[in-house]
Amino acid sequence: xxxxxSIVGTQDNPLFEYEFGTSKQSGDGQAHFAEQARHLNxxxxxxxxxxxxxxxxxxxxxxxxxxxxxxxxxxxxFITGSNAKFLLLHQPTASANSYTxxxxxxxxxxxxxxxxxxxxxxxxSSRASTSIxxxxxxxxxxxxxxxxxxxxxxxxxxxxxxxxxKANMEIRSPLFRAKVAAAGKKYL
Numbered sequence: 123x124x125x126x127x128s129i130v131g132t133q134d135n136p137l138f139e140y141e142f143g144t145s146k147q148s149g150d151g152q153a154h155f156a157e158q159a160r161h162l163n164x165x166x167x168x169x170x171x172x173x174x175x176x177x178x179x180x181x182x183x184x185x186x187x188x189x190x191x192x193x194x195x196x197x198x199x200f201i202t203g204s205n206a207k208f209l210l211l212h213q214p215t216a217s218a219n220s221y222t223x224x225x226x227x228x229x230x231x232x233x234x235x236x237x238x239x240x241x242x243x244x245x246x247s248s249r250a251s252t253s254i255x256x257x258x259x260x261x262x263x264x265x266x267x268x269x270x271x272x273x274x275x276x277x278x279x280x281x282x283x284x285x286x287x288k289a290n291m292e293i294r295s296p297l298f299r300a301k302v303a304a305a306g307k308k309y310l
Contacts, residue, residue, distance in 0.1 A: 198271075210267060267309075
């Protein structure tokens with residue numbers, strides 16, 4: 123699963139952005155967005171700000187869950203007390219719903235009618251359905267994203283409390299970037 127995380131300020135200006143991949147369940151930690159679609163991440167995040175503004179006033183929570191979908195990209199949102207927005211664009215892995223080589227089906231080395239192929243297919247699909255990347259709107263995925271947002275929020279508050287930080291200023295701290303990467307590795 124690939125992730126694009128962005129913090130948007132109160133004037134709809136980007137304060138921070140970070141692209142990463144899943145580290146859980148044999149992920150390599152690298153984002154695998156299609157090269158021709160990678161430049162669209164910023165536009166998808168920015169276009170979801172209209173949805174955020176509609177949803178934030180009807181909900182008293184800071185974590186707004188999955189608020190928008192653009193093709194196979196989902197956007198989750200967390201709003202701070204100062205109205206800065208944490209937006210996470212996540213793209214589920216294509217392998218969660220696609221053909222798995224060697225696990226039966228048409229063209230696979232096993233015959234699809236055999237009982238071992240059927241049990242292997244069932245085992246592979248149950249593993250895929252329980253992974254965080256399989257269903258971007260499942261309760262487990264929402265909980266993992268919420269925990270990620272809470273940890274980033276904690277680090278963001280510490281950064282924003284610095285006397286050298288001014289409101290709506292871009293965050294360039296390598297320490298903050300490392301803490302966001304650690305939170306992504308820990309929860310996603």
